[in-house]
Amino acid sequence: MKIGSFIKLHRIEQKMTQEELALGIVSVSYLSKIENDHTLASTEIISLLCKRLNIEPLEMSGESLQELCQEWYSKLFEVNDKNEIIELYEKIKSYMKSSIAEELLMFEIHTIRYLLVIGRPKEACKQIEKLSEIEDTFDHTHAYFWYKFRGNYHSIYNEFNKAMKMYQLAEETGNVLDLSNNEKADLQYTIGVTHSKLRNTLETIDYAESALKTYREQYNFIRCAQCHILLGISYRRIRLYEKAIENHNLAKQLGELNNNRQVIQLANQNLGYLYSTTGNNREAMKHYEAVVNDTDVDLNARLPAIASLIKEYYSIEEIGQTRNMVNQGLDLLDQLQNKKRYQLYYYIIYTYQHVLNGEMESFEKIVTEEFLPYLELHKDYVNIVVYTTMLADYYEKLHKYKDAVFYHKQASQAYEQLTNI
Numbered sequence: 392m393k394i395g396s397f398i399k400l401h402r403i404e405q406k407m408t409q410e411e412l413a414l415g416i417v418s419v420s421y422l423s424k425i426e427n428d429h430t431l432a433s434t435e436i437i438s439l440l441c442k443r444l445n446i447e448p449l450e451m452s453g454e455s456l457q458e459l460c461q462e463w464y465s466k467l468f469e470v471n472d473k474n475e476i477i478e479l480y481e482k483i484k485s486y487m488k489s490s491i492a493e494e495l496l497m498f499e500i501h502t503i504r505y506l507l508v509i510g511r512p513k514e515a516c517k518q519i520e521k522l523s524e525i526e527d528t529f530d531h532t533h534a535y536f537w538y539k540f541r542g543n544y545h546s547i548y549n550e551f552n553k554a555m556k557m558y559q560l561a562e563e564t565g566n567v568l569d570l571s572n573n574e575k576a577d578l579q580y581t582i583g584v585t586h587s588k589l590r591n592t593l594e595t596i597d598y599a600e601s602a603l604k605t606y607r608e609q610y611n612f613i614r615c616a617q618c619h620i621l622l623g624i625s626y627r628r629i630r631l632y633e634k635a636i637e638n639h640n641l642a643k644q645l646g647e648l649n650n651n652r653q654v655i656q657l658a659n660q661n662l663g664y665l666y667s668t669t670g671n672n673r674e675a676m677k678h679y680e681a682v683v684n685d686t687d688v689d690l691n692a693r694l695p696a697i698a699s700l701i702k703e704y705y706s707i708e709e710i711g712q713t714r715n716m717v718n719q720g721l722d723l724l725d726q727l728q729n730k731k732r733y734q735l736y737y738y739i740i741y742t743y744q745h746v747l748n749g750e751m752e753s754f755e756k757i758v759t760e761e762f763l764p765y766l767e768l769h770k771d772y773v774n775i776v777v778y779t780t781m782l783a784d785y786y787e788k789l790h791k792y793k794d795a796v797f798y799h800k801q802a803s804q805a806y807e808q809l810t811n812i
Contacts, residue, residue, distance in 0.1 A: 394425075394432075394437060395425045395426045395427060395428040395429075395432075396426070396428060396496070396525055396528040397446075397495060398412075398425065398426055398437075398440055398441070398444065399426035399427075399524070399525055400495065400496065400499065400525055401444045401446055402426070402444065403521050403524060403525075404521070405444065407444070409422050409423060409426075412440060412443055412444070416436060416439045416440060416443070417432075417436055417440075422440075425437075425440070427527075428528070456483070456486055456494055457493075457494055459479070459482070459483055459486075460483060460494045460497065460498055460501075462479065463476070463479045463480060463483060463501070463505075464497075464501055466479065467501065467504050467505055467508055468577060473508070473509055476505065476508065476509065477509060480502075480505055483498060484498075496525075496528075496529075496533055497532070497533065497536070499518070499521075499522060500522065500533060500536045500537050500540065501536065501540070502518050503515050503518050503519060503522075503540040503541070503543070503544065504536075504540045504543060506518060507540075507543055507544060507547055510728065512544065512547050512548070515544050515547075516544065519541060519544060522537070531564055531567055531568055532568060534560075534564050535561050535564040535565050535568060535570075536561075538557045538558070538560040538561035538564060539557070539558065539561040539578065539581075541557045542554040542555070542556075542557035542558040542561065542581070542585070543581075545557060546584075546585065546588075547732065548731070548732075549588075549769055551585055551588040551589050552589070554585050555582070555585050555586070555589065558578065558581060558582045558585060559582075561578060562578060562582065565578065572605050572608075572609075573605070573609065575605065576601070576602040576605035576606055576614070577602075579598045579599075579601045579602040579605075580598070580599065580602040580614070580617065580618060580621070582598045583595050583597075583598030583599040583602060583618075583621055584621060586598060587621055587624055587625065590628070590770075592625045592628050592629055595621060595622075595624075595625045596622060596625045596626075599618045599621040599622050599625070600618075600622070602614070602618050603615060603618035603619070603622075606618060612645045612648060612649055613645070613646075613649055613651055613654060615645055616641070616642040616643075616645035616646050616649075616651070616654045616658070617642070617654070619638040619639070619641045619642035619645070620638070620639060620642045620654075620657055620658060620661055622634075622638040623635045623636070623637075623638035623639040623642065623658075623661055623665070624661060626638060627661075627664075627665045627668065632665065632669060635665055636662070636665065639658045639661050639662045639665070640658070640662075642654060642657070642658040643655055643658035643659070643662075646658060652685060652687040652688050653688055653689070653691075653692060655685075656681065656682040656685055656688045656692045656696075657692060659678040659679070659681045659682050659696075660678070660679070660682050660692065660695055660696055660699070662675075662678045663675045663676070663677075663678035663679040663682070663696070663699055664699065666678065667699070667703060672703055672706065672707055675699075675703055676700060676703050676704075679696045679699045679700045679703065680696075680700065682695075682696035683696045683697055683700060683716075683719070690723055690726065690727065690733070693723060694720065694723050694724075694733060694736045695736065697716050697719055697720045697723065697736075697740075698720065698735075698736045698739045698740065700712075700716045701713055701716045701717055701720065701739065701740065701743050702739075702743075702777070704716060705743060705746075710747065713743065713747060714747050717740055717743050717744050717747060720736065720739075720740040721740060721744070724736070724737060724740065734765065735765070735769075735771070735774075738757065738761065738762040738765060739774075741757060742754060742757055742758055742762060742778065742781075745757065746781075751785065754785070755782070755785065758778055758781070758782055759782070762778060763775065763778060763779070766778070770808075772805045772806070772808045772809040773809060775801070775802070775805035776802050776805045776806050776809065779798045779799075779801040779802040779805065780798070780799070780802045782794075782798040783795045783796075783797075783798035783799040783802065786798065
């Protein structure tokens with residue numbers, strides 16, 4: 392990264408305009424040429440610009456800072472203590488703030504990932520906007536992580552087509568780099584997950600198998616378990632149920648071997664869904680209940696299990712248990728900070744609450760005006776089938792046969808989409 396790009400990045404960081412930085416030193420047009428590396432300014436001008444920005448025009452102790460950054464980068468890709476990650480970030484930032492360091496740009500790009508890891512996606516968006524102004528200065532290594540972390544950002548908001556585009560750009564860029572096997576496997580797994588979200592089943596299997604091969608060689612059992620879960624989901628979708636159960640159970644065993652509750656309960660959640668798909672409600676509920684009753688796992692695991700149990704109990708007309716799960720779900724929703732991320736479960740829980748309370752107009756309104764448009768936007772055909780069928784049954788009871796036929800048709804079309812995936 393050239394000196395002009397460093398100056399531009401620090402100016403943007405400090406929310407200073409070109410006019411404010413250039414005043415009394417150079418013209419704005421000349422500063423623009425410096426920042427875009429279209430001219431080589433004198434040492435005196437660079438010193439004056441750096442002085443106004445309160446940065447040193449000399450590199451810091453390179454090796455020690457690089458080692459510190461590498462330690463921080465590695466912590467962003469595994470489950471680590473968030474306070475430790477934040478503390479290390481603040482330490483590195485204090486160095487970067489007042490000096491021109493070669494590692495600055497890579498640090499700024501990794502800050503996108505950092506903000507997502509600690510649950511601040513809106514700030515990650517601002518970081519992306521800031522770095523977009525200097526995107527043309529990125530080398531291949533910078534571009535690789537830039538695309539990858541932008542993919543991570545879109546994934547947070549369930550924008551999986553946008554995420555896939557970014558991941559594919561990262562993959563193309565990574566082909567000209569000497570990436571570590573672990574980094575290659577991480578991208579393969581991430582692309583596999585995204586293909587799974589888009590229901591590209593065969594592609595999911597290819598990428599998951601490639602990542603699994605590397606993780607086996609490294610004896611990274613948790614990552615192996617995550618790949619097995621991805622494979623289990625894929626095999627269930629193509630109705631190879633025995634292979635699906637085998638992979639989920641392998642994941643569960645690896646989670647138990649490492650005492651990782653998150654992996655164990657993610658396997659249980661997927662086993663529950665598999666047994667529900669095959670009509671074995673009792674076996675499905677046993678696995679869902681294991682997740683819900685495990686207070687050591689976070690909301691990411693418990694909320695989907697509660698939503699699943701609500702549907703299971705309601706389908707077998709155990710109304711008391713359904714209401715109990717709805718109440719537990721409402722309690723968890725109250726604890727959420729990023730509610731948009733869990734919007735699906737918000738709709739599921741409130742839909743059933745309205746039905747249980749006999750609030751049928753509210754049920755009709757939330758499903759037709761909010762829930763179904765949300766499901767259609769995300770191409771969630773499984774849930775479209777479930778809730779259009781609920782609406783059709785509701786209209787049949789009211790003798791509104793035209794509406795009932797309409798939603799039965801919607802359910803049929805969604806099912807056709809589902810079987811064609």
